Amino acid sequence: MATPDQRPADLLVTGAAEIATLAGGLRRGSAQSDASVLRAGGAGRLAVAVLEGRVATVGPEPEVHARLVGLGLDPADMALLQAGGGTITPGLIDAHTHLAFAGTRETELRLRQEGAGYLDILAAGGGILSTVERTRAASSEALLADARRWSVEMLRHGVTTAEAKSGYGLDLETELRLLEVYQQLDAEGPLELVPTFLGAHAVPLEFAGRVDAYVQDIVQRQLPAVAEQGIARSCDVFCERGVFDVDRSRRILQAARDHGLAARLHADELHDSGGASLAAEIGALSADHLAAVSGEGIAALARAADEGHPVVATLLPATTFYLMAQRHAPARALIEHGVPVALGTDFNPGTSPMPNLQVAMAMATIQLGLSATEALVAATVNAAHAVGLGATHGSLVKGRAGDLVVWDVPRHELIPYWLGADLVRHVVKSGRHVHGAGRVLGPGMGQAG
Numbered sequence: 001m002a003t004p005d006q007r008p009a010d011l012l013v014t015g016a017a018e019i020a021t022l023a024g025g026l027r028r029g030s031a032q033s034d035a036s037v038l039r040a041g042g043a044g045r046l047a048v049a050v051l052e053g054r055v056a057t058v059g060p061e062p063e064v065h066a067r068l069v070g071l072g073l074d075p076a077d078m079a080l081l082q083a084g085g086g087t088i089t090p091g092l093i094d095a096h097t098h099l100a101f102a103g104t105r106e107t108e109l110r111l112r113q114e115g116a117g118y119l120d121i122l123a124a125g126g127g128i129l130s131t132v133e134r135t136r137a138a139s140s141e142a143l144l145a146d147a148r149r150w151s152v153e154m155l156r157h158g159v160t161t162a163e164a165k166s167g168y169g170l171d172l173e174t175e176l177r178l179l180e181v182y183q184q185l186d187a188e189g190p191l192e193l194v195p196t197f198l199g200a201h202a203v204p205l206e207f208a209g210r211v212d213a214y215v216q217d218i219v220q221r222q223l224p225a226v227a228e229q230g231i232a233r234s235c236d237v238f239c240e241r242g243v244f245d246v247d248r249s250r251r252i253l254q255a256a257r258d259h260g261l262a263a264r265l266h267a268d269e270l271h272d273s274g275g276a277s278l279a280a281e282i283g284a285l286s287a288d289h290l291a292a293v294s295g296e297g298i299a300a301l302a303r304a305a306d307e308g309h310p311v312v313a314t315l316l317p318a319t320t321f322y323l324m325a326q327r328h329a330p331a332r333a334l335i336e337h338g339v340p341v342a343l344g345t346d347f348n349p350g351t352s353p354m355p356n357l358q359v360a361m362a363m364a365t366i367q368l369g370l371s372a373t374e375a376l377v378a379a380t381v382n383a384a385h386a387v388g389l390g391a392t393h394g395s396l397v398k399g400r401a402g403d404l405v406v407w408d409v410p411r412h413e414l415i416p417y418w419l420g421a422d423l424v425r426h427v428v429k430s431g432r433h434v435h436g437a438g439r440v441l442g443p444g445m446g447q448a449g
């Protein structure tokens, strides 16, 4: 819910050399490399007008002005933001984060450098379970303060909406507290959060060796309480060898659907576990990671897309980088088979302490073979679909969310090119200027055009 300073606003953004509108909906196959780009010709410039928090019109400045006049508005009376010859894109959408947790796990770096694998660390009581112990012991205020810090970091790098998973509680009380942190943070803004219940992130110590009993706890206690409070939009499961197998994952996600929650999956991250096929079978919003997906899994996702029930392959290159994995998600094969691809940071304290989606976009070009345009599509319109906001977010089209970034480069191909550079000049959420140097000119103070 919008607090007074979160109210949607009117804003005219002018002076752009390029606008990647991402008009046209979810992309797959060859369409993944089309960002619906407008380029200013000659000395002309491009503009976006946002009215009451939603995109009203996009195009060459004279046309945008004429349309505003046609709506009975005087562009000179609108708050004005100068893009200064930069590029405008929709606000980035991080389709996979574990935003709220307690503690850090930097000591695991040494273990990995010595050759320990992710599942070795988990089996030794480290990994997720060490974060669970600290998260259960943390106050909600401390969890909120940390999550707020990292949400600001995401926003400063151009993210206006992020999916956020629970999953470091693994008991009803703490899972609910994590989801309440997201509810609070989303209400504060400006980063918009899409909360996901991930009680099936790992099997907690008190259920060691009793996986079925823990699945029962999720299905009979945790899910009904989460659904009743209405504080999660979807349910995720870590479907992986030694964690939750396909049958148990299916059981949890079917129960989630009965409670009105959409499904998503950590699928085929470390081993081919049948996760991609399960995601296609149950009509999940997204199948995430996929570094170890089989040809069969890719075919199942391709079939689902062909049949009009696309599951978005949400790839997380920062995680394979941080885990020093030899194998990366087969992004090119997914795109060539017509599977829509999105990107996320997988921000979490163990395997991706990286809140910057721009860097994930760059990694996607270097490690996964995406073009800069494919990476932008993956981090905007396709990510919107992956988090269930495809009808409202991720493109600069009339009526969609007035969320945008002004980048300090003249064309979008340079966004992942300048690896690690801070290229965000301004961030706008629902028509409000929420980050950036300089100020928005008040009505009558700007020379529009």
Ligand SMILES: [Zn+2]
Binding pocket: 096, 098, 266, 346
């Ligand atoms: Zn994850």
